[in-house]
Structure formats: C-alpha cells, structure tokens
Amino acid sequence: MAGSILGNRVLRKEDPKFLTTGGVYVDDLNSEPLLVGALHATFVRSTVAHANITSIDVSDALESPGVVAIYTAADLGLEPVAATFNPMAKRTLLASGKVRYVGEPIAVVLTEFANQGEDAAEKVIVDYDTLEVLIDIEQAMTSTTHIFEECGSNVVFDSTAIGMPDNTGDEMFADCEVVVKGRFVNQRVAPCPLEVRASAAAWDNDGRLTQWMSTQHAQGARDTIQTANGLDAEKIRVITPDVGGGFGAKIAAYPEELVLGAVAKKAGKPVRWLETRSESMTALGHGRAQIQYVTIGGTKAGKVTAYQMHVLQDSGAWVDIGAILAPFMTRPMASGVYDIPKIEVRTTSVATNTTPVVAYRGAGRPEATAAIERAMDMFAAEIGKDAAEVRRVNLIPKFLEPHSTTIGQTYDVGDYEESLNRVLAAADYTKLRAEQAARRASGSVKQLGIGVSVYVEITAGNSSGESAKIEITQDGRAVVFTGTSPHGQGHVTSWAMIASDQTGIPMDKIDVVWGDTDLVPKGGGTMGSRSLQQGGVAVHVAAGELVEQARKHAARLLEANEEDVVFDKESASFHVTGTPAVAKSWADLSIALASDGGLIQETDYVSQGATFPFGAHVSVVEVDTETGQVKMLRHVACDDAGKVLNPLLLEGQIHGGIAQGAAQALLEEVRYDGDGNPITSNFADYAFISAAELPSFEVIHMETPTPRNALGAKGIGESGTIGSTPAVQSAVIDALAHLGVRHIDMPTTAERVWSEIQKQKVKGN
Amino acid sequence: MKVSITVNGKATEHDVEPRTLLVHYIRETLQLTGTNVGCDTSSCGACTVHLNGEAVKSCTMLAAQADGCAVTTIEGMSKDGVMHPMQQAFMENHGLQCGFCTPGMVMAAVSLLNENTNPTEDEIRIGLEGNLCRCTGYHNIVQSVLAAAKK
Numbered sequence: 075m076a077g078s079i080l081g082n083r084v085l086r087k088e089d090p091k092f093l094t095t096g097g098v099y100v101d102d103l104n105s106e107p108l109l110v111g112a113l114h115a116t117f118v119r120s121t122v123a124h125a126n127i128t129s130i131d132v133s134d135a136l137e138s139p140g141v142v143a144i145y146t147a148a149d150l151g152l153e154p155v156a157a158t159f160n161p162m163a164k165r166t167l168l169a170s171g172k173v174r175y176v177g178e179p180i181a182v183v184l185t186e187f188a189n190q191g192e193d194a195a196e197k198v199i200v201d202y203d204t205l206e207v208l209i210d211i212e213q214a215m216t217s218t219t220h221i222f223e224e225c226g227s228n229v230v231f232d233s234t235a236i237g238m239p240d241n242t243g244d245e246m247f248a249d250c251e252v253v254v255k256g257r258f259v260n261q262r263v264a265p266c267p268l269e270v271r272a273s274a275a276a277w278d279n280d281g282r283l284t285q286w287m288s289t290q291h292a293q294g295a296r297d298t299i300q301t302a303n304g305l306d307a308e309k310i311r312v313i314t315p316d317v318g319g320g321f322g323a324k325i326a327a328y329p330e331e332l333v334l335g336a337v338a339k340k341a342g343k344p345v346r347w348l349e350t351r352s353e354s355m356t357a358l359g360h361g362r363a364q365i366q367y368v369t370i371g372g373t374k375a376g377k378v379t380a381y382q383m384h385v386l387q388d389s390g391a392w393v394d395i396g397a398i399l400a401p402f403m404t405r406p407m408a409s410g411v412y413d414i415p416k417i418e419v420r421t422t423s424v425a426t427n428t429t430p431v432v433a434y435r436g437a438g439r440p441e442a443t444a445a446i447e448r449a450m451d452m453f454a455a456e457i458g459k460d461a462a463e464v465r466r467v468n469l470i471p472k473f474l475e476p477h478s479t480t481i482g483q484t485y486d487v488g489d490y491e492e493s494l495n496r497v498l499a500a501a502d503y504t505k506l507r508a509e510q511a512a513r514r515a516s517g518s519v520k521q522l523g524i525g526v527s528v529y530v531e532i533t534a535g536n537s538s539g540e541s542a543k544i545e546i547t548q549d550g551r552a553v554v555f556t557g558t559s560p561h562g563q564g565h566v567t568s569w570a571m572i573a574s575d576q577t578g579i580p581m582d583k584i585d586v587v588w589g590d591t592d593l594v595p596k597g598g599g600t601m602g603s604r605s606l607q608q609g610g611v612a613v614h615v616a617a618g619e620l621v622e623q624a625r626k627h628a629a630r631l632l633e634a635n636e637e638d639v640v641f642d643k644e645s646a647s648f649h650v651t652g653t654p655a656v657a658k659s660w661a662d663l664s665i666a667l668a669s670d671g672g673l674i675q676e677t678d679y680v681s682q683g684a685t686f687p688f689g690a691h692v693s694v695v696e697v698d699t700e701t702g703q704v705k706m707l708r709h710v711a712c713d714d715a716g717k718v719l720n721p722l723l724l725e726g727q728i729h730g731g732i733a734q735g736a737a738q739a740l741l742e743e744v745r746y747d748g749d750g751n752p753i754t755s756n757f758a759d760y761a762f763i764s765a766a767e768l769p770s771f772e773v774i775h776m777e778t779p780t781p782r783n784a785l786g787a788k789g790i791g792e793s794g795t796i797g798s799t800p801a802v803q804s805a806v807i808d809a810l811a812h813l814g815v816r817h818i819d820m821p822t823t824a825e826r827v828w829s830e831i832q833k834q835k836v837k838g839n
Numbered sequence: 840m841k842v843s844i845t846v847n848g849k850a851t852e853h854d855v856e857p858r859t860l861l862v863h864y865i866r867e868t869l870q871l872t873g874t875n876v877g878c879d880t881s882s883c884g885a886c887t888v889h890l891n892g893e894a895v896k897s898c899t900m901l902a903a904q905a906d907g908c909a910v911t912t913i914e915g916m917s918k919d920g921v922m923h924p925m926q927q928a929f930m931e932n933h934g935l936q937c938g939f940c941t942p943g944m945v946m947a948a949v950s951l952l953n954e955n956t957n958p959t960e961d962e963i964r965i966g967l968e969g970n971l972c973r974c975t976g977y978h979n980i981v982q983s984v985l986a987a988a989k990k
Contacts, residue, residue: 085930085931085933086930086933088938089929089930089935090922090930092935092938092941093913093922093926093929093930093935093941093945094873094913094914094916094917094922094926095872095873095913095914096872096873096874096875096913096914096938096941096942097937097938097939097941098872099872099875099939101872102872104870104872188867189856189858189863266973267937267939267973268875268877268883268885268937268939268940268971268972268973268974269875269877269937269939270877316937316938317937318875318877318937318938318939319936319937319939319973319974321973350879351877351878351879351880351883352879352880561937562936562937562938562974563936564936722933723933725933725979726933726936726974726975726979729975729976729977729978729979730936730973730974730975730976731976732976733975733976733977733978734973734976756878756879756880756882757877757878757879757880757882757883757971758880758881758882762882762883762971762973764967764968764969764970764971764977765963765964765965765967765968765970765972765977765980765981766964766965766967766968768964768976768977768978770960770978770981770982771976771978794976
C-alpha cells in the first residue's frame with residue numbers, strides 16, 4: 075500500500091484557473107443574475123482629520139452625469155452603533171455630526187456606470203468646523219479634546235481596567251546588576267492586499283439580501299450585516315468569491331460593506347462597490363502602531379531576571395480589534411521564548427484621528443517579539459556579550475509537556491534552543507561574525523550587520539474549533555465544505571490532501587466549498603493561523619468518521635458483519651475480508667443511500683486549545699555608512715509549525731511572512747502630517763516592498779508536533795513575519811554597533827540610518 | 840470614438856469614451872477579467888498585458904493608444920489547453936498564492952525573458968520591480984522565472 079500523501083510537496087489544485095483565466099474576485103462577477111442592472115457606489119470621504127460637519131450639500135453632485143441618488147446617514151436613517159470593544163464609543167456607518175479621520179465615509183453616490191462616481195463624489199460639498207487634530211498617541215492620552223466625547227478620555231481600552239495588574243515601576247529592578255531601558259516605536263503599517271475591498275448587494279423579491287464580499291470570514295460578515303440591516307437569520311446570504319489577499323485586514327465587515335444593503339434597498343436596485351487603492355490606504359484598517367516603553371534587567375553574566383513593558387496602542391479613530399490586540403495578544407506573549415522570573419506588562423489603547431487599527435499578519439505577536447528581541451539585544455550590548463549567546467542563556471529549556479510562563483501563558487511544546495542551533499549553523503554564524511570583524515577592522519564603507527531573533531507565538535488562540543462536512547456524490551466524488559476561507563493559502567489543495575488521505579478518493583475528485591453562508595452556515599474563517607489546526611483537523615476527523623459510517627452501509631449492502639468489512643484505501647472501496655473482488659465503491663454507497671439523504675458526514679471539531687509555533691531567524695544586511703542605505707543580503711529562517719502537511723505551501727507562507735516583516739523593518743510606514751493628512755495614501759508614496767529589495771530566503775525545517783490536535787499541526791501563516799521583523803531590524807543596528815548605535819526605530823530607512831550615524835559622529839564615536 | 844484592437848488573436852472593435860483606459864477596455868468592454876487593477880498610480884503591475892509583444896501596464900495607457908495594435912492578456916497565453924511554459928513554471932514552483940498579481944506577473948515575466956533569455960536572479964528581481972506581490976515574498980516568483988528560463 076502506498077504511503078500517506080500528507081507531508082508531500084503537492085502542487086496546488088487551484089493554480090490552473092488563476093494562471094489561465096485569473097481568479098474570480100468580486101469585481102469580476104459579470105454574469106451574476108442578481109446583479110443585472112446594478113448601480114455603482116462611490117463613497118464621499120472626509121478630507122479632514124477631525125471636525126464637526128456643519129452641512130452636506132449634494133445639489134451640484136446630483137446634476138453630475140449618471141448620478142441616480144446620493145445618500146447621507148440621515149437619508150438612510152442610520153443610528154449610532156457602539157464599538158464592540160468599548161460600547162461607550164459610538165459612530166454612524168456614514169459619518170454624521172463629526173468626522174474623525176481622513177477617509178471616513180460620509181455619503182454614498184450611486185451612478186449608472188462605475189467611472190461616473192468619482193466625478194460626482196467630488197461635487198458633494200461638506201462644510202467642516204475643524205477640531206484639534208490628534209495624531210500622536212501620547213499627545214492624545216493627555217489632550218482634553220476627546221475623539222469620542224462619550225468615553226470621557228482618548229484612552230479607549232486599558233489592561234488595568236479589566237483586572238490585569240498595573241506595572242510597579244523601577245523597584246522591580248532593584249536587585250538587578252544591569253538595567254536597560256528603551257522606547258520602541260512599532261510603526262503603523264498598511265496591510266495592502268493586492269485586491270482592494272469590493273462588495274455587491276442585491277435584494278430578491280422575498281426580501282432576502284445577498285451580499286458578495288472580499289472577506290476572510292463570510293459567516294462573521296453575515297452576522298454583522300444581518301444586525302446592521304435588522305434582518306432575520308434566514309434573510310441574509312454572504313458569498314465570498316476568490317479573495318486577493320487579506321492579511322488580517324479583511325476579517326471584519328467595514329462600514330461601507332455594512333451600509334451597502336440599506337443603500338441597495340433604498341435605491342431599489344442592486345449595488346456594486348469597488349474602492350480605489352487610494353481609498354483603501356485610508357479606509358482599510360492599518361496594523362501594528364504601538365509605542366513600547368521597555369525595561370529589562372538581570373545579571374552581568376547575562377541572565378535576565380526582570381522585564382517590564384508599557385504598551386501604548388494606537389487604536390485609530392475607532393475601537394476595533396486593533397484596540398485589544400495589545401492586552402490579549404502582545405501582553406501574554408511578552409516574555410517570548412525566555413524564562414524570565416519577573417514580568418509585568420500594561421497596555422493602554424488610545425484613540426487618535428487616524429485610520430482605525432485592525433489585525434495585520436501576526437496581530438499583536440510581532441509587536442511582543444520585536445520588543446523583547448530589541449530589549450535582549452540592548453541588554454547583550456550593555457554587558458558586552460554576543461546577542462545569540464545571551465539568548466541561549468535565557469531560553470526556556472526544551473519541554474514536551476505544557477509550560478506556563480510567569481505572565482500566565484501556557485505553551486504546548488517547545489525546543490527553542492534547537493531552532494537557534496539550526497539557524498546559526500545554517501547561516502554559518504561564526505563565519506559571519508568573522509567577516510563582520512574583518513570589515514570593521516578595514517574601515518569598509520559597507521558594514522555587515524547580523525540580526526538574530528528567537529520567537530514563540532500563539533496561533534488559533536481565539537477560536538474554539540471548526541466544522542466540516544463531506545458529501546459523496548453519486549459519481550464517487552467528494553465535496554468538502556469548510557468554515558475556513560482561503561485568500562491565497564491553498565485550502566483547496568490542503569483539504570483535498572487530508573480528505574484523500576482518509577478516503578482514498580484521488581485529489582482530482584475532491585472539491586472544496588467555502589465562503590457561501592447558504593452552503594456553509596457555520597465557520598470561523600481564516601485568521602490567526604488557525605485554518606489547518608482547526609479547519610484541516612475538522613476535515614480529517616470528518617473524513618475518518620465518513621469512512622466508519624460508510625463501512626456500516628457497506629456491511630449492510632454486502633450482507634456481512636461490520637467487523638468483517640475492510641476498507642481498502644488503495645482502491646477506495648469496501649469489501650469483506652478475503653473477497654476483494656466483491657467490493658462497494660464510494661459511488662455505489664452514495665447511490666444506495668440516495669433515497670436516505672445521501673452519504674454525508676458532518677463534524678463539529680472542538681479544539682484542544684491554542685498552539686505555539688516557534689523558531690529562530692538570522693538576517694544579514696549590508697549598510698552603506700556614507701549614505702545609510704541598507705541592503706538585505708540573506709535571511710535564514712527556522713520555523714517549527716509542528717507536523718507539516720505540505721512543505722510547498724508551508725514554505726510559501728514563510729516566504730511571504732519574511733517579506734512582510736522585512737518590509738516593516740526596512741521600508742514601510744503609514745505617515746500623517748500634523749493636520750492628520752495621510753501622506754502615504756497610494757502605492758507611489760507608500761514604500762510597498764518589491765522583489766528588488768529582497769534576497770531569496772533560506773528556509774530550515776524543524777518539526778515538533780503539537781499534542782493538541784490529530785494532525786500535530788500548528789499555525790504557519792504569521793510566524794515568518796514574527797521572526798523576521800526583529801531579525802532584520804537588529805541586523806541593521808548591529809551593522810553600526812561598533813559606532814555606538816544601540817537602537818534605530820523601524821523602518822530603518824536610509825535617512826534614519828544616516829542620521830543615526832551622524833549623531834554618533836557628533837559624539838565622537 | 841471607435842477603436843480596433845486585436846486581443847488574443849481576435850479582432851475587436853468598439854465605440855469607447857476617449858478617456859477609456861486600455862485596462863477598462865479589456866475588463867469591462869471585452870469582459871476579460873483575468874487582468875486586474877491593484878492600484879491607481881501605475882505602481883503595482885497587476886494590469887500588465889502585452890502590447891505588440893511587449894509588457895505594458897494597461898492602466899497607464901488609453902484604449903485609443905492601442906488602436907491598431909495587438910494585445911495579449913493572460914487569457915491568451917495557453918494554447919490548445921496547454922499552459923505557456925511560464926504559467927507551468929509558476930504552478931510547479933508555487934509562484935502564486937492569492938492569484939491577484941499573478942496574471943500581470945506572468946505577463947511581465949514572459950516579457951522579461953523575451954528581452955533576456957538567461958537572466959540572473961538579480962536581473963529578475965530588478966526586472967519585476969514594477970510588479971508587486973503581497974503573498975509570496977517574491978521568492979517563488981523568482982524561482983518560477985529562473986525555471987521558465989531553463990525550459
């Protein structure tokens with residue numbers, strides 16, 4: 075019998091479509107009957123960061139060619155809705171009374187053709203009475219101008235308010251021989267999925283709303299759209315076609331999507347909406363955006379004994395999920411891979427007049443890792459020891475039973491030192507240090523920097539399981555229904571591999587269905603690196619149960635005892651022991667059960683808890699000390715995501731993660747001017763990383779299976795980003811360590827690096 | 840105004856607004872939706888097609904400028920159900936994830952090899968600088984192009 079397909083480098087089933095005719099994204103739905111005659115929606119957006127709206131005049135705009143209607147919040151009867159994570163903060167889906175960031179939607183213009191909308195939207199005249207603009211987190215914390223007056227403060231969420239202990243201050247470090255402090259900016263970045271947001275809404279004659287959306291979680295979107303439209307559960311259907319990337323920013327439904335049903339209803343016609351990239355850069359949520367005050371202390375020999383951090387999280391102009399990532403994702407992972415006896419973390423989330431902050435690849439964990447890894451580097455520099463060796467001294471030793479950290483997080487399994495060993499060996503760390511020393515000795519303009527990071531993160535931490543259904547058709551095909559939702563990860567291939575492994579049905583006879591809430595009513599979507607360990611495991615369990623169910627039916631048809639019936643995976647059929655010639659195939663069983671509802675297995679898999687992928691990265695950069703220009707030379711990554719289903723897809727996730735981490739470390743930053751005008755609001759101004767700025771990556775495999783699920787799998791979607799960001803940043807700083815540089819905030823642009831070199835020159839270094 | 844453009848070997852002729860971009864002619868008038876729009880500043884390259892055999896960003900020219908020209912889109916790359924060697928290389932090397940940048944990336948990569956049949960890794964990276972991808976970190980895209988060059 076052939077071995078399992080699991081663990082093999084299987085090419086993707088979904089690729090031929092993407093490569094020949096392209097995916098079918100929301101804006102490609104040309105033959106959808108419900109969307110015939112659809113109007114096109116264009117949103118009028120705030121051009122100021124903080125103001126009271128004194129009037130909205132649409133009269134000129136209504137005369138613009140192709141305009142059918144223009145609606146404001148008042149026209150649609152929109153009531154204020156409370157923020158999930160701070161119900162005191164309220165807004166209407168289209169701004170009324172007040173605008174709080176540039177890009178906030180104020181009105182919606184409906185036109186006959188898509189290209190008429192922008193012209194008309196520009197003719198809507200909004201009068202503003204401007205207010206003090208708060209862009210800086212720390213300024214917003216102390217300002218008497220409150221972005222959400224009802225909150226009485228711009229602090230919209232604080233870890234101490236939900237019972238997490240406050241930090242005690244410097245006394246925590248009283249017995250430390252060495253204490254180092256840092257203020258790190260983990261800057262605001264834009265997720266930039268290549269497909270911007272798009273949606274379409276249509277009502278049928280029975281008063282049922284169908285809405286297409288580019289989302290990571292159709293079922294979640296369905297629930298919020300249902301609430302926004304005041305509908306009964308059976309009156310709403312959300313359909314997710316292909317999705318051109320999400321990276322966390324497409325988890326929840328946004329105001330534009332929540333209001334589209336009401337717009338279509340009032341217009342009496344279906345409505346399509348597609349934002350431009352420039353709109354997307356200000357209205358799709360941003361990521362990261364923390365200021366971290368860090369203190370680390372320990373012995374001169376290199377043992378860290380105390381770590382304290384106060385995270386100031388920029389929430390932007392809403393209390394979205396970005397406000398709670400700091401307390402629930404950054405805080406519990408703050409000590410990372412290190413055994414630190416004393417640790418304290420407080421998080422304070424602050425509203426500002428900027429685009430709301432949401433989840434972005436890693437969502438709170440890259441921030442935690444960046445802080446502790448920077449702190450570890452500065453601590454190592456302070457005591458004059460090698461950064462990798464100081465890490466080694468402080469690592470939690472290998473554990474295969476759950477391990478609880480001082481802050482109260484319990485990790486599943488870990489062997490951090492092995493991942494560090496492997497990555498240092500693969501990078502040839504000793505040789506790199508020798509080359510660095512040689513360049514320093516020669517006074518070369520091109521200095522070498524080596525950054526090391528070791529990380530652990532939490533995946534599938536916020537969901538309890540996933541459902542799966544497998545249906546066998548009468549021609550012997552399997553259809554897998556999953557509550558997870560691909561936007562590049564390759565679920566069609568992965569779920570087909572898992573189902574094939576159990577049922578023996580070849581992968582080309584397995585179809586995967588997702589993202590249509592009529593076909594898949596239950597589902598947790600794809601986020602937090604949860605898909606394989608929950609959605610994939612659900613398919614695995616369902617497929618196993620399907621085989622057992624089928625064995626019973628086969629026994630009846632073969633007039634045999636159940637225990638005498640064997641399943642031959644090779645031929646994908648059931649027979650009585652010893653008589654393989656008389657067998658029942660999947661198709662036979664499906665046909666036999668046709669009048670009894672068919673052959674279907676449905677499973678609600680309950681998760682055994684979060685998993686904790688870990689790894690170590692080494693990044694090598696070259697810094698031109700005359701210009702500050704950084705060139706990334708190598709990046710070596712050892713990521714342990716447990717048992718690997720498909721190394722091809724695993725590596726793809728790691729590669730993409732590394733690039734996004736490197737992008738934050740080197741180039742990307744969302745910036746505003748003092749008046750709150752975004753100055754990086756398109757791809758010409760935002761430093762989206764390209765192929766030319768990156769090297770090829772060296773991926774080192776390591777597998778420590780988790781005991782928490784049957785596949786032994788942990789998440790891999792975000793690990794690359796979490797490990798790479800601090801490694802790349804540290805490499806840049808390390809290149810200048812001999813000049814006295816201890817820290818440079820991200821992004822380490824040529825300008826910043828050059829300025830830091832000049833500062834050291836002034837000091838005489 | 841009337842434009843006549845040969846698209847994927849077929850003659851097309853339509854009345855369009857003078858301001859119609861080539862990408863809108865392709866996506867909306869001809870309903871060939873393989874070609875995507877990813878930005879509004881000619882930065883991302885998702886809309887890359889071939890104009891008389893050379894890669895162009897179809898959001899950066901008017902349909903009128905393509906009058907009388909031959910345009911090839913991703914839909915025109917496979918022949919008799921067999922993928923172009925570049926498409927095959929992308930599949931074999933996992934050169935795509937969400938697929939949104941892919942049509943433009945493939946068109947740019949084919950054009951790159953037309954100009955330089957045996958590029959180095961650095962030449963590929965510089966050659967594809969105008970095509971952005973958020974999923975792959977470009978690693979497997981570069982591998983795909985290197986593999987296609989060997990075919």
